[in-house]
Amino acid sequence: MDMEKGTITDIFVYEHRGASPRPVTSCQATVQDGLADDWHGQDVDRQISILSEEAREQKEGFCLKKFKENIRTRGMDLAQVKPGDQLKTSQVTFEITGVFKKCYPDLCPLAQSGKPCLLRDHALFARVSKGGTLHAGDDISREPASK
Secondary structure, eight states, X not given: OOTTEEEEEEEEEOSSTTOOOEEESEEEEETTTEETTOGGXXXXXXSEEEEEHHHHTTOOSHHHHHOOOSEEEESSOGGGOOTTOXXXXXXXXXXXXXEOOXXXXXXXXXXXXXXXXXXXXXXXXXXXXEOEEEETTOEEEEEOOOO
């Protein structure tokens, strides 16, 4: 299996801070606003949050319960993705701006137990560098940043 490629399995829009996720089958992604109708677009460097299904399936950990991804993927090894890399679908390009979610070991039984947390390596933040329509089911691939 090619770990540089995967599939977008789910897309979630959060209309305001604290809102429950609204699953959508497709949405517009723009350089200016991130995902249409999603409040995260206000933060230029963190317009989009991305998490692998594999990490979501972990089901343990304080932060995993709080993390609100916009895009969920399957098949791509997100632990290999670095800031500056691009993730591309047929229409949309994301530039990765950050990797890693802050850990709260004092609040997390998973961290206290010493078990690995997939959220540390599989939580990505991105901005839209080329807009278009994003669909659940789209193939997504990684293009490493040029050195």
